[in-house]
Amino acid sequence: MRRPIVAANWKLNGNRSMVSSLVAAVNKHAASAVSADVVICPPFPYLVESRALIDQGNAYLGAQNAAKETNGAYTGEVSAEMLAEIGCRFVIIGHSERRQYYGESDSIVAEKFVRVQEAGLIPIVCVGESLQQREQGKMEQTIISQIQAVIAKAGISNFNNAVVAYEPIWAIGTGETATPDQAQQVHALIRGEVAQQSESIASELRILYGGSVKADNAAELFAQTDIDGGLIGGASLDAAQFNAIVSAAG
Numbered sequence: 475m476r477r478p479i480v481a482a483n484w485k486l487n488g489n490r491s492m493v494s495s496l497v498a499a500v501n502k503h504a505a506s507a508v509s510a511d512v513v514i515c516p517p518f519p520y521l522v523e524s525r526a527l528i529d530q531g532n533a534y535l536g537a538q539n540a541a542k543e544t545n546g547a548y549t550g551e552v553s554a555e556m557l558a559e560i561g562c563r564f565v566i567i568g569h570s571e572r573r574q575y576y577g578e579s580d581s582i583v584a585e586k587f588v589r590v591q592e593a594g595l596i597p598i599v600c601v602g603e604s605l606q607q608r609e610q611g612k613m614e615q616t617i618i619s620q621i622q623a624v625i626a627k628a629g630i631s632n633f634n635n636a637v638v639a640y641e642p643i644w645a646i647g648t649g650e651t652a653t654p655d656q657a658q659q660v661h662a663l664i665r666g667e668v669a670q671q672s673e674s675i676a677s678e679l680r681i682l683y684g685g686s687v688k689a690d691n692a693a694e695l696f697a698q699t700d701i702d703g704g705l706i707g708g709a710s711l712d713a714a715q716f717n718a719i720v721s722a723a724g
């Protein structure tokens with residue numbers, strides 16, 4: 475039985491007053507999520523402050539990115555070790571916004587996956603196709619090569635301590651959600667790809683859906699066989715919305 479996860483990706487949003495109200499409200503609600511993990515990923519400057527507010531068993535701190543290097547002359551970067559030291563448990567890597575705006579290739583994402591695990595943290599690795607790739611019939615090929623790049627670098631056995639998030643780019647922040655059937659189809663594709671190398675790891679792998687998940691569509695999505703929770707952007711900035719999504723998961 476896979477335990478659902480609902481992760482809040484604040485992106486480049488928030489301030490200290492939002493940390494104290496939103497993290498506190500989500501942390502409190504997480505205690506009622508008896509069968510789901512809740513991960514809160516605020517921007518870097520708010521991680522330490524957020525950590526101090528997270529004290530419920532089901533709630534964890536996560537970061538939105540980590541460097542592919544461990545230390546050295548990489549101005550502006552933050553290492554996975556640093557994130558571990560301040561109490562993060564999860565790190566989102568390969569979000570489509572990082573791939574698109576910061577040039578993160580499949581191979582960079584794979585390196586980050588390895589670094590995050592070396593630091594003892596759990597990567598939430600994002601994959602997803604653009605609208606153009608979907609319309610050109612290249613969705614499967616895109617997803618498979620994104621997954622395979624990580625498997626090739628990290629090895630299949632390391633997927634036993636990782637989370638995958640399927641986020642169709644055309645559904646992120648657009649209000650246009652994949653239908654439960656569309657999402658299920660891709661989640662099954664991802665699980666099937668992993669199963670080709672290890673059925674046991676595939677059956678335990680938690681695969682989240684992300685892309686305009688809201689309180690009113692979450693339950694339908696999470697009811698699909700291969701959907702194990704969500705990665706939530708916009709709706710994670712509102713405590714009532716996000717907590718309702720957490721309730722829908724577990």
Ligand code: PEP
Nearest residue numbers: 646647684685686707708
């Ligand atoms: C995201 O950025 O991971 C995301 C899914 O955003 P939204 O929920 O706003 O579509």
